[in-house]
Amino acid sequence: MSSQKKRNFQIEAFKHRVVVDPKYAEKTWKILEHAIHEIYNHNASGLSFEELYRNAYNMVLHKFGEKLYSGLVSTMTLHLKEIAASVDASQGPLFLEELNRKWMEHNKALQMIRDILMYMDRTFIPSTHKTPVHELGLNLWRDNIIHSINIQTRLKDTLLEIVQKERGGEVINKGLMRNIVKMLMDLGPTVYQNDFEKPFLDVSATFYRGESQQFIECCDCGDYLKKAEKRLNEEIERVSHYLDAKSEVKITNVVEKEMIETQMTRLVHMENSGLVNMIVDDKYEDLSRMYNLFRRVPTGLMLIRDVMTSHIRETGKQLVTDPERLKDPVDFVQRLLDEKDKHDKIINLAFNNDKTFQNALNSSFEYFINLNPRSPEFISLFVDDKLRKGLKGVSEEDVEIVLDKVMMLFRYLQEKDVFEKYYKQHLAKRLLSGKSVSEDAERSLILKLKTECGYQFTSKLEGMFTDMKTSQDTMQGFYEAMGPALSDGPTLTVHVLTTGSWPTQSTTTCNLPPEILSVCDKFRTYYLGTHNGRRLTWQTNMGSADIKATFARGQKHELNVSTYQMCVLMLFNNADRLSYKEIEQAVEIPAMELKRCLQSLACAKGKNVLRKEPMSKDIGEDDEFYFNDKFSSKFYKVKIGTVVAQKESEPEKQETRQRVEEDRKPQIEAAIVRIMKARRVLDHNNIVAEVTKQLQSRFLPNPVVIKKRIESLIEREFLERDREDRKLYRYLA
């Protein structure tokens, strides 16, 4: 209350009764003591709060606070002892209810007592550092009831028994449990922890240890996980229903440890139902459950990841080394893609898109794809197949998806330059035979390769496209210039290919038929007339021709053949029967190629425009060939395929390999020089490491090769060895 200015100050006589009666304190206390008894006996309705408050107030004011306080303690203790006895006497299931009822009553009484003794709480207790009334009441309850010998263990056992009953599926009185547990929490965290939580956790651990043993013996992995998940959720629910929220972590830790951690290795490797089986059978739900449960324990995810990785590596290894699979490269790559899709889906659906799992998947793929040295070739063949026919009538987005997948596999390759080699070959074939389904798709893939590996990687590929384009223009110009002079000769289409951009092929000779030769010469004259100082050579091994042929009964067909085949067929315009030798002399095609070409003309069933004597699968030096005028076909246009293995044959493979190795040499040298230019002096191991790092986006250089390149550079005086330390190299400007 704020007071006013002091004027006319006058102290009035003290109105409170001055204590004269020596028994005053005793008397007043008796009144209060009586009131406390009445309160505990639910008889408070007649009492005057004001009177009790005033008495307590006066006692404190007149220095009888100590008496009031000790009186309160002893009176309350007396009542609590009575309560303890009555709780103790309660029968079996009524025990908790009685305890709860008494606790409610005590709380209410305590509240009333505190209210009437509020003045003591406010002034006497803080100044004498005593326990405030409310806390005092709780402490006395704790000491006299909860910690009384009979009640303490009985309470603990009863609570644990109820929890156990609930675990067993019985319905329990959750409200009562909540009240009792709340009481323990109200009495202070230590009471809750010592009298309930600790024994609860111990009992739970024992229970779950036993249960997990039992489950693991009789359940498969999926069922076990379901049960463990159910138990875990039950415990979490229990906490939310009637335990302290802080207990959640503790009890879930117990379940995690007993049901998951101790059994997880066995679970993961469980026969017929473990992790590997789940992955194989695409059990997303089970996998997801396993992920979420194992995530709770420290090494759980690592375990899953390791097992998954070794599984992928194992199946991947089988896939890439299975000789059966190697027969069909397209199928081989498709299987790789399927495998990748499968695991991507698992990680996405079941493993929460976990980054570490994705990395594990990627490294596994990288590992096993590179186990097979032919992977780059097969991937390129896969693209080839897709771009030739696989993508026909597929929407642009789907094309992109396929290409992106291919790029993903490409990323795993260590020998990207080998891929480039093959890709170039396959691209060349596609472009020259006009077989590519979509130029957009081709360009899109090249763009992807460019973003992945840089300009260098794709410049030649792009050069090929440019050549195709300029050739078109050149042809247009040629026909415009020549005009009617060419009208009755064969139509010639020339692709002018820049040397270097295209896969180099050893130039093979071939005698073109005179009709063709004359047109070719015209073109040569025209081209060299417009482009000075260039050299043209004919790559007859890469060409194709459409020729019209008339068979018996006037049946006409248009035959789509290679240039070599065309040369051979043209010979039969003038002769009905030719021996192998005669043909060879006339066309001068290398024997290997000629045999192949004849094989496809004479031996392919249903497409044999030639007949051969003797009839056999293979071409011999002494064979004779006839024109097969009985040839017939449903179609007007007939494509005569060449017998070429789609895959490379063994010697070709060796050749490509060698070319790749050759191409790597200058790249390694360039990298060494770049590094040495910057570092000036460096020791051998560091050079090897740096070179490997620089080149790993294209291939993994072999240290032995690097060493050889260094030696070659020393010979050519780009580098020198340090005079003192032979391991050190110096750069010579």
Added chain:
Amino acid sequence: MKKEDTVKLISAEGFEFVIDKNAAMVSQTIRNMLTSPGDFAETEHQEVTFPEISTTILEKICQYFYWSLQYASGKETEFHIEPELTLELMMAANYLHT
């Protein structure tokens, strides 16, 4: 004013002051008297007798309750107290925990 929203305060001389409950509850002691669990006589009858507080002082106290409700939020007004009442008023304030 509804009956249940008011409370009757009775002075030593028997004067009755009927005031708003929430005004009376400015005093922590009166608040306890009216809200304590269990049925104290005060809660039941909604009236409190103060045998040691005179009518003058109780009147002042009631005035203060209303003033406090209105201005306790820090507004700069003064509550006028006659100097001769000061001591008794302070003692009552201590008693009422105001």
